[in-house]
Amino acid sequence: MIDGVVFDKDGTLFDFRKSWGAWTERLLLQIAVDDAHADMLATAIGYDRFARDFQPDSPVIAATATDIATVLLPLLPGQSLTGLEDLLNAQAQDAVMAPAVPLRAVLEGLRDRGLKLGLATNDTERPARAHLTAHGVLDLFDFIAGHDSGHGAKPGPGMCLAFARQTGVDPARAIMVGDSVHDLVAGRAAGMRCVGVLTGIADTAELAPYADVVLPDIASLGIWIDSQKAAQ
Template sequence: MTNAQAISGILFDKDGTLLDYAKSWVPVNYELARIAAGGDEDLARRLLAACGMDPDSGHVAPDTLLAAGNTVEIAEGMVAAGSPMGTAELAALFDGLFAQSASMAVAVTDLAGFFSALHAKGYRLGVASSDNERSIRETARRFGFEQYLHYVAGYDSGHGVKPEPGMVLGFCEATGLDPHEVAVVGDNNHDLHMGRSAGAGLTVAVLTGTGSRDSLSSASDYCLNDITELPALLPAEGPARAARA
């Protein structure tokens, strides 16, 4: 039995995986830099560059703070790069901005239909993001897939942060699955390393975020153009076995 044939649960990253990163988050990154810079445009540009984004092109480098960091880590990075605000104050402002940004996000596909089809096959489904839990739930509600989720974890949900294994282990606890029965799907190495450290059966990279085939190859079992290619990797008849109660 291959790893793919053993999969009964799928844990997705959100940004860059379910949502197109460039279309959804580059405008938000400009805004969070303006907030952190107190309106100083020159400082905002320096903050973006320090956290991994080219302020002219909007390109975000793989595995940088803006690509993979959680709210607190991004706030800490901007303070270290010269923001006059405190980390706690910035993190609170960023969390609010990120939750509001769900209304402007661009999905990579029809997420309601995508999750519905996987749910109908019996897969246990979850989302684990470095964003806050409120933002994940707002996104799931907006795109109509909240009812198909068995688990949601943000950096503030008490399962630790990526690339630690806690979010995957929390998914296993919530669904009754063992780690080797779980596929972790994400667009950066924080996601994939989280999966590997938890003993996930499959790590799947997608190219709708900030990573490239080169940057993601060493930590992924498969690298897909986007999540719509995922079902073809999995058994057509659904999960290998029903999850334990």
């Protein structure tokens, strides 16, 4: 039986390329001294400005604001790590997110199945709450954590285990859903089943070794959960 679902945010609830490509371009233009400098910064974080796409190892995909700032800092003389982190977090809160699916309908369908819902993101908690609020789904979540919420960052299992403690759901009866290996490793380390989705940058070949199943997006999740119950 499955009693709870923990979601990643970026690339899972929200389409990664559509949501973060434009945001990254705006950020680069804000912090760069000229276009050539913006190109240099883009290369450092694995972002293709022409295609508005990300390399699979880009820290923007699954790392924290601290990780991204650490990569950019050597190319930004005069900036402090704390100041750069603060800028990234402020900009992230205002980022326009593109839902990967009709979020309210999909999440309500899972709630109607009696499932507890959680969010575990390597974004900070404040922007995560802002993004959920902007799309009218904050009230559907029983647990929300970012890397700054006191449970650590993925691929560590801390946020997943905190979801289990707060909701009373046995990790063995929970699912971690994400678009990156970081998400799936975190879920597995917490003792959860893992579902990969293809609304991020990673493809099936990358996610499959870490997942019980890889789905096109979270709209397919309810049907998959029903199939697992039927098989028992």
